[in-house]
Amino acid sequence: MADISKNTPNLIQKSVLSLQSGNLVAFPTETVYGLGADATNEIAVGRVYIVKGRPSDHPLIVHISSINGLADWATQVPEYAIELARAFWPGPMSLILPRTKLAQDFITGGQENVGLRIPSHPLALELLRQFELAGGKGIAAPSANRFGALSPTTADAVYQELGAYLTGSDLILDGDQSTVGIESTIIDCTGTIPQILRPGAITTKMVEELINIKLIQTADDNSVRVSGHFQSHYAPKAKVVLGENAQPGDGLIALSSVPTPPGVTRLSSPNDAKEFARNLYQALRNGDHLGIGQISIILPNGEGLEKAIKDRVEKAASSLRH
Ligand code: TXA
Ligand code: MG
Numbered sequence: 001m002a003d004i005s006k007n008t009p010n011l012i013q014k015s016v017l018s019l020q021s022g023n024l025v026a027f028p029t030e031t032v033y034g035l036g037a038d039a040t041n042e043i044a045v046g047r048v049y050i051v052k053g054r055p056s057d058h059p060l061i062v063h064i065s066s067i068n069g070l071a072d073w074a075t076q077v078p079e080y081a082i083e084l085a086r087a088f089w090p091g092p093m094s095l096i097l098p099r100t101k102l103a104q105d106f107i108t109g110g111q112e113n114v115g116l117r118i119p120s121h122p123l124a125l126e127l128l129r130q131f132e133l134a135g136g137k138g139i140a141a142p143s144a145n146r147f148g149a150l151s152p153t154t155a156d157a158v159y160q161e162l163g164a165y166l167t168g169s170d171l172i173l174d175g176d177q178s179t180v181g182i183e184s185t186i187i188d189c190t191g192t193i194p195q196i197l198r199p200g201a202i203t204t205k206m207v208e209e210l211i212n213i214k215l216i217q218t219a220d221d222n223s224v225r226v227s228g229h230f231q232s233h234y235a236p237k238a239k240v241v242l243g244e245n246a247q248p249g250d251g252l253i254a255l256s257s258v259p260t261p262p263g264v265t266r267l268s269s270p271n272d273a274k275e276f277a278r279n280l281y282q283a284l285r286n287g288d289h290l291g292i293g294q295i296s297i298i299l300p301n302g303e304g305l306e307k308a309i310k311d312r313v314e315k316a317a318s319s320l321r322h
Helices: 011-020 042-052 067-073 079-088 122-133 155-165 204-211 273-289 305-317
Strands: 025-027 034-038 061-063 093-098 113-117 171-173 185-188 195-198 239-242 251-253 265-268 294-297
Touching: 011 025, 011 034, 011 122, 011 171, 025 122, 025 155, 034 042, 034 122, 042 155, 067 079, 067 113, 079 093, 079 204, 155 171, 155 273, 239 305, 251 273, 265 273, 273 305, 294 305
Parallel strands: 025 171, 061 113, 093 185, 239 294, 251 265, 251 294
Antiparallel strands: 025 034, 093 113, 185 195
């Protein structure tokens, strides 16, 4: 069992030592919490897969502290990817790029590409900086949940998901609630035109306006693996239904302008899409804690972050586990 650590003395130093010794450190990012391991340590990365219960051919995103670190991991970085990195890093965006030898098969799942991200959460950035100053090259970190479950957006949620699978030498860092609340936008930058593989807070419009290139829209014919393509992903225990009238006994997640019918448990009433995304996973978790069998979600309309919310909610609603 790993304890949750918050504001304890030398926490970052302790975390760096822990990573260097091959242990795991769960840490906050602005999107969701990640389960971190030294990205060059095969045994430590192997434990990430065991702790998550995740199939070993699912690649991991490597987190780095600065754009300079790109050269360690990627062989070719197209001009548009550099523009994206300059504009949106540190932030909720991951870039898929051709890998260097440092990105070994145990990180990429055998693919020739590697996923890279600079997160903006201050604790994550400090951890990455200190880890790199001590000689580290990057921290591999998937979302800190069991395979198929909801990503955690608080340290407590990490503890509930993975506490039983971590040891006393692993750490869970507490950096409060993740402000974005859903996973990073993943952009495949291996071709002449970028392609969004997983929608997120960095939207198609933001990307197109920045680089002045129209994006390829579908990820269907792409050979790279994005776990969101697996139907059992992002799922709570409750059955999730979309846009239906909530019945007495159900849970409801909808914008604050939508009233709560009698007998329905309101799990979240955000004022806008940002708040919707931020609270979505925690609201679903709360529904599970309350033992609610069915959660109705009414999506906000819009083409930006709303699309990413729709993506996650549809996956939760179509989960094979129901
Ligand atoms: O916001 C996030 O991205 C969070 C935080 C912790 O950074 N991380 C995260 O990691 O969501 P994970 O492993 O739960 O989801 C990353 C997704 C997976 O679906 C994986 O298949 C995809 O990124 N991915 C990673 N490397 C890839 C690669 N080389 N090619 C294609 N997809 C890749
Ligand atoms: Mg995940």
